[in-house]
Amino acid sequence: MLAARTRDVAAAEDALSDALAAALAEWPGRGVPDSPEAWLLTVARRKFIDALRRQRHDDEAAAQLQWLSDHSTDGDHDRALPDRQLGLLFACAHPGIARDVHAPLMLQVVLGFDAATIASAFLVAPAAMAQRLVRAKTKIRQAGIGFDVPAADALPGRLDAVLEAIYAAYAEGWSDPEGADARRRNLADEAIWLCRLLASLLPDEGEVLGLLSLMLHAHSRRDARRDAQGHYVPLSEQDPARWDAAMIDEAEALLRRANASASPSGRFQLEAAVQSAHAVRRHAGHVDWRAIAGLYDALCALTASPVAALNRAVALAQSCGTTAGLTALQALVGDPRLQQYQPYWAARAELLARHGDVAGAQQAYQQAIGLEREPAVRRHLQQRAASLGLSNA
Amino acid sequence: MEYMLMIFSDPEGWARLTPAQAAEGMAAYGAYHEALQKAGVLRSSARLRPGSTATTVRLQSGKSQVLDGPFIETREQLGGYFRIEVADLDSALSWAARCPGAAHGVVEVRPVWAMGEP
Numbered sequence: 001m002l003a004a005r006t007r008d009v010a011a012a013e014d015a016l017s018d019a020l021a022a023a024l025a026e027w028p029g030r031g032v033p034d035s036p037e038a039w040l041l042t043v044a045r046r047k048f049i050d051a052l053r054r055q056r057h058d059d060e061a062a063a064q065l066q067w068l069s070d071h072s073t074d075g076d077h078d079r080a081l082p083d084r085q086l087g088l089l090f091a092c093a094h095p096g097i098a099r100d101v102h103a104p105l106m107l108q109v110v111l112g113f114d115a116a117t118i119a120s121a122f123l124v125a126p127a128a129m130a131q132r133l134v135r136a137k138t139k140i141r142q143a144g145i146g147f148d149v150p151a152a153d154a155l156p157g158r159l160d161a162v163l164e165a166i167y168a169a170y171a172e173g174w175s176d177p178e179g180a181d182a183r184r185r186n187l188a189d190e191a192i193w194l195c196r197l198l199a200s201l202l203p204d205e206g207e208v209l210g211l212l213s214l215m216l217h218a219h220s221r222r223d224a225r226r227d228a229q230g231h232y233v234p235l236s237e238q239d240p241a242r243w244d245a246a247m248i249d250e251a252e253a254l255l256r257r258a259n260a261s262a263s264p265s266g267r268f269q270l271e272a273a274v275q276s277a278h279a280v281r282r283h284a285g286h287v288d289w290r291a292i293a294g295l296y297d298a299l300c301a302l303t304a305s306p307v308a309a310l311n312r313a314v315a316l317a318q319s320c321g322t323t324a325g326l327t328a329l330q331a332l333v334g335d336p337r338l339q340q341y342q343p344y345w346a347a348r349a350e351l352l353a354r355h356g357d358v359a360g361a362q363q364a365y366q367q368a369i370g371l372e373r374e375p376a377v378r379r380h381l382q383q384r385a386a387s388l389g390l391s392n393a
Numbered sequence: 394m395e396y397m398l399m400i401f402s403d404p405e406g407w408a409r410l411t412p413a414q415a416a417e418g419m420a421a422y423g424a425y426h427e428a429l430q431k432a433g434v435l436r437s438s439a440r441l442r443p444g445s446t447a448t449t450v451r452l453q454s455g456k457s458q459v460l461d462g463p464f465i466e467t468r469e470q471l472g473g474y475f476r477i478e479v480a481d482l483d484s485a486l487s488w489a490a491r492c493p494g495a496a497h498g499v500v501e502v503r504p505v506w507a508m509g510e511p
Contacts, residue, residue: 123483123486123487123490124482124483124486125482125483125486128482128483339431339432340428340432366423366424366427366428367424367427367428367431368424369420369421369424369425369428370421370424370425370426370427370428370429370431370491371428371491372491373490373491373495375493375496378421378493379417382417382420382421
């Protein structure tokens, strides 16, 4: 956003964090302004100009200062700033930037997270993360990656990368259900915020609405994932009364809007539709597994993702019986992409147990337990394994 | 690359668990061990008895000195390790995060310095 003006990401960030500090000092007294982001950017821009004035000896800085002054009249930020923010999102998810840096870069450049926080969230060593971010920003500067919103014909491809990065940030925040780590909890909220911004700027893009709907559906169940004692509660056992009804309503409305849009249904709309089918339980009392299996059919055809195929197998087991599910799962045995994916082993264990293959189920549960990161989920899996009447090795 | 995942935790914590909880904790380590094996990354591993069983030896002016207790007295002690072979630090960290020790203590990840390596 600010960088869009100046092309100097590092300086823009410094100015923005100054602005955030100013905001934290002012808001408690004066209240949050109507449009906090525009306000922040206005302050950031002023701070940036101040900072540039302090180091005027730098020719480049002087040039940028001149450029900024030329372009910054106080009235123009209402419309123009969000567009720049959008352009910045596209720059962060540019194909010239390594894929695994897209989400971290957005968090730092657009939202002002520090490298150490981002590193923790993505489970990367802080020094390594800092280095990757610096490298990416240098690349943006040196390669002359623009901060423009891509033209209509290039938009769909470029948009996918932006959406994937936002979803990656959300997923990292989502994986901390206890909210023990406030920084990671924020990540899920921030991802939703970014997607809202995107949806307000590209209101006719079905996939943007789809992703926002998907994340809101997931978010509505956030608190229901743990019981009062902090034990893990799987989706099928959650009490719909503990879901956030307003959030679900919003997610449903977004999905309807996405379906009405001209663009064909993409991955995120399909995934949001799956979540919507789960949410139906709050009224209908049951889940339409046949519809879910159909949606996963479409997802498999669209993405060839092994995770979609896994979920399709689970949906088939629910709608057409355990044998059908196991048959579908059999096709995934040995897929290297699933070998260290806990849900694959947990699903396999569950289906084998239902099929009466106690030894096979036990083995699969062991694998799932060994791969799980969250202690509460690990305990849940251990209890499932133990409830098979097996010696819990 | 080879890495040592070293688990530091408070042995008192284990002592406070009920037998059922302790069994569950051990089973979690068993499953983790198995997952490392199945992934083909495990080189070796060991659990260590608490620091109270430690004895320290050093040679001072040609004489060996033997002391009772661990080298460093801290509440959190080295309780065991997993030595793994993975592509890079990121993969090592993702395995460290799955280690039950990351939940009840901390897991320190250090690259192994092979003999002869500069």
